Amino acid sequence: MLTIDKQFNAIKRGTLEIVPEEGLKAKLKKAQETGNPLKIKLGLDPTAPYIHLGHAVVLRKIRQFQDLGHEVYIIIGDFTASIGDPSGKSVTRPQLTAEEIAANAKTYYDQYCMILDPAKTKVVFNSEWLGPLKFADVIKIVSKVTVARILERDDFEKRLSEGRPISMHELLYPVCQAYDSVFLHSDVELGGTDQKFNILMGRDLQTQYGQEEQVGLFMPILPGLDGVQKMSKSLGNYVGITEPPKDMFGKIMSLSDEMMPTYFELCTDVPMEEVESIKAGLTNGTVHPMDTKKRLAREIVTMYHSAEEAAQAQAEFERVFSQHEIPTDMPELKLSDELTDGKVWIVKMLVMAGMVPSNSEARRLVQQGAVSIDGEKVSDPSANIEVKDGQVLRAGKLKFARLTL
RNA sequence: GGGGGGAUGCCCGAGUGGUUAAAGGGGGCAGACUGUAAAUCUGUUGGCGAUGCCUACAUAGGUUCAAAUCCUAUUCCCCCCA
Numbered sequence: 202m203l204t205i206d207k208q209f210n211a212i213k214r215g216t217l218e219i220v221p222e223e224g225l226k227a228k229l230k231k232a233q234e235t236g237n238p239l240k241i242k243l244g245l246d247p248t249a250p251y252i253h254l255g256h257a258v259v260l261r262k263i264r265q266f267q268d269l270g271h272e273v274y275i276i277i278g279d280f281t282a283s284i285g286d287p288s289g290k291s292v293t294r295p296q297l298t299a300e301e302i303a304a305n306a307k308t309y310y311d312q313y314c315m316i317l318d319p320a321k322t323k324v325v326f327n328s329e330w331l332g333p334l335k336f337a338d339v340i341k342i343v344s345k346v347t348v349a350r351i352l353e354r355d356d357f358e359k360r361l362s363e364g365r366p367i368s369m370h371e372l373l374y375p376v377c378q379a380y381d382s383v384f385l386h387s388d389v390e391l392g393g394t395d396q397k398f399n400i401l402m403g404r405d406l407q408t409q410y411g412q413e414e415q416v417g418l419f420m421p422i423l424p425g426l427d428g429v430q431k432m433s434k435s436l437g438n439y440v441g442i443t444e445p446p447k448d449m450f451g452k453i454m455s456l457s458d459e460m461m462p463t464y465f466e467l468c469t470d471v472p473m474e475e476v477e478s479i480k481a482g483l484t485n486g487t488v489h490p491m492d493t494k495k496r497l498a499r500e501i502v503t504m505y506h507s508a509e510e511a512a513q514a515q516a517e518f519e520r521v522f523s524q525h526e527i528p529t530d531m532p533e534l535k536l537s538d539e540l541t542d543g544k545v546w547i548v549k550m551l552v553m554a555g556m557v558p559s560n561s562e563a564r565r566l567v568q569q570g571a572v573s574i575d576g577e578k579v580s581d582p583s584a585n586i587e588v589k590d591g592q593v594l595r596a597g598k599l600k601f602a603r604l605t606l
Numbered sequence: 607g608g609g610g611g612g613a614u615g616c617c618c619g620a621g622u623g624g625u626u627a628a629a630g631g632g633g634g635c636a637g638a639c640u641g642u643a644a645a646u647c648u649g650u651u652g653g654c655g656a657u658g659c660c661u662a663c664a665u666a667g668g669u670u671c672a673a674a675u676c677c678u679a680u681u682c683c684c685c686c687c688a
Contacts, residue, residue, distance in 0.1 A: 427633095428644080437634085457644045491641045522642045546655070561653060562635085569636045569649070583655070597635080598642055 205230050208269055212418075215262065215467050217394060220401065220417040228388050228416060232271065239271040242387035242415070244327075244378060244396075247277045247305045252312040253439040254501070255423040255432035258467045259391050260316040262420055266389070267321040274385055275313070277306050280328035281377045302326075315442055315505060330384045331377055345409040346376055346402070354398045375399045379406040382415050389416045423467055428457045446506045450514035451599075453498035454522075458483065458490045461497055469500040527593055531601040536588055540606075544585040547572065550594060554602040571597045574604075 203211070208229050209222075219225050232239050243263055252260070263273050279302045310324060334342075351372050352358055375398060382390060382403035390400045397419060404414040422431045425438025432439045440452045456464065462480040465471050471479075482488025495515055502511035520526050534554045539545050551563040551572065564582040566572050572579045573595045574586060590606040 451642070454641090455643060458641095459644080489641090491643080494641085494643075518642080548655075557635095559653065560655075562651085564656090565650060566636065571636050597637095 203269075205233065212262070212265055212269075214473055215258070215420065216418055217421045218417075218419045220404075220419070224414070225389065225416045225418070229269075239266070239388040240385060241266045241271050241273045242276060242382060242385055242390040243273065244276045244278050244281075244381065244390075244392070245309065247279050247282050247302045247309075251434050251441060252309070252443075253432055253434065253441045254464075254468050255425070255439065257316060257442055258423050259393065259420050260313065261468075262391055262418070264317055267318045271321075273317065273322045274387065275309075275322060275324045276381055276385075277302070277309070277324060277326045278378075279306075279326045280331040281374060312442060325385075327377070327381050331380065342380055342406075343373070343376060345406060346379075350402075350405070351375065375402045376406070379403040383407055383410050383412065386412055387415045388413075389418055391418045391420065393422050394419050395422065421463075421467065424460060424463065426452060426455055428460050440501075442505050446502045446510040446514040447517055449502050449505065450498045450511070450518055453501055454494055454518060456494065456497075458494070461490070461493055464497055465500075469497065469504070471500060522598075527595075528601055531593070531603050533605050534594065534602040535605050537606045540588070541585070544587050547579050547584045547586050548582055550586070550604075551596055554594060554596075554600075556594075556596040556600045556602070566596055 205226055209226050212225070213219065213222075228239055231237075241263060243259065267273055282302075306324065306326075313319075313322065354375065357372070378399040379402040381387075382400075383406050386407075387403070390396075390403055392400050397417070400415075400417040400419075404417065407414045424430070425432035425436060426440070427436075427438045430436055430438060434441075440449055444452070453464070461483065462476060465476045465479060466473070479488060479493055483490060483493065495518075498518075499511045499515055502514050517528060521528050532554070534550065536545050536550070536553075539549065539553070547567060548560050548563040551557050551566065552560060557563045557566060567579055567582040567584075570578060570580055575592045576595075579586065588604050588606065590604070592604045594602045594604055
């Protein structure tokens with residue numbers, strides 16, 4: 202058994218803040234003494250069922266708790282989804298049907314299992330306890346929270362002062378989330394910094410209900426591949442945990458150098474001392490950035506696939522980009538039905554290969570000199586190409602297809 | 607309930623009768639440079655086998671030789687007063 206301090210330090214890695222740190226230590230201690238596991242809470246929005254490295258940061262932290270023997274409750278916020286966490290951007294959210302939520306939850310579950318221990322994970326829906334509440338119950342709950350307290354929330358405060366609208370139901374969102382904590386008697390709630398207000402609200406409400414307050418554990422928001430905005434699918438700057446090794450490796454290699462230490466810390470299990478020395482090495486130039494990035498990519502691919510696949514992905518990467526050779530495997534494009542006098546229009550090929558969405562886009566690529574066949578540039582958008590079996594069509598740096606007849 | 611403002615391409619945002627497929631910026635894509643990086647520079651960014659044609663400025667009609675721009679109705683959003 203690890204000492205409390207060691208447990209605490211392991212958990213602390215990568216966290217932005219633990220509120221309060223002493224509270225967590227006390228809980229860990231109590232759990233060890235009594236043998237009762239802590240209840241770890243994580244709320245998830247059921248609307249976006251695609252898990253990427255950004256989500257993984259929090260999930261991996263949760264996994265650590267499991268490894269220490271604690272119980273994890275994943276709360277699917279199906280009830281609260283009908284409110285939507287107030288952001289001021291989209292006040293109204295599309296209502297999901299029960300089927301959609303169930304389907305999303307299932308997809309989620311399949312992906313969690315890549316990170317979490319399914320045996321120690323309980324998935325619950327907050328509609329289960331929020332749904333049956335009567336209006337009188339709601340008033341009772343709400344009476345424990347003051348308006349001033351609610352309006353402290355950045356987003357509300359800002360909107361209020363800017364004269365932008367705030368709907369009543371939005372005020373209820375943090376309360377609902379806090380009530381989840383009360384209902385579950387949670388000991389620790391994890392979330393991104395954007396969850397700070399809601400999680401602290403949970404502490405307040407638990408106190409009101411005479412419960413021991415939960416500890417808030419905040420993880421940083423992982424910046425996306427662009428290094429600027431948070432990782433999100435809709436921004437396209439993400440690495441999905443179910444992506445093929447090759448894609449995962451390639452995407453990580455496209456990170457900017459400055460992002461590397463952050464990714465090492467939040468996305469891998471490389472010991473912190475080593476992360477620090479890598480960081481120092483990068484700063485004083487004793488460590489080669491590209492090698493380091495390859496290491497990073499390898500660590501991450503290994504985590505979600507395997508060491509062999511990671512090695513293969515790296516070999517492939519080096520082959521294509523360092524030695525400028527073509528990839529070993531690529532999609533095939535069957536052209537036998539498209540031949541006219543043994544020729545195929547270049548634009549048509551690109552569209553058929555799925556490399557571009559439209560003929561116009563294909564023309565543009567050709568005109569810009571991004572298209573080649575067997576290394577020979579095609580620059581005329583109206584060209585009809587005489588195709589030979591096995592030739593390689595390339596568009597831009599990343600898109601390849603083998604032509605077959 | 608009354609008064610006012612607004613809805614433009616992936617996003618932001620100009621444009622108030624005619625060289626407007628629509629300025630500018632962001633983002634994306636491509637090229638150069640590289641370490642498939644970042645930064646920078648350049649080009650490009652509705653569709654169509656295409657020196658032209660079609661579709662687009664919330665929706666539906668209308669005026670006009672000509673509309674994103676004017677008129678009418680509809681939908682949605684915001685602000686102020688009550």
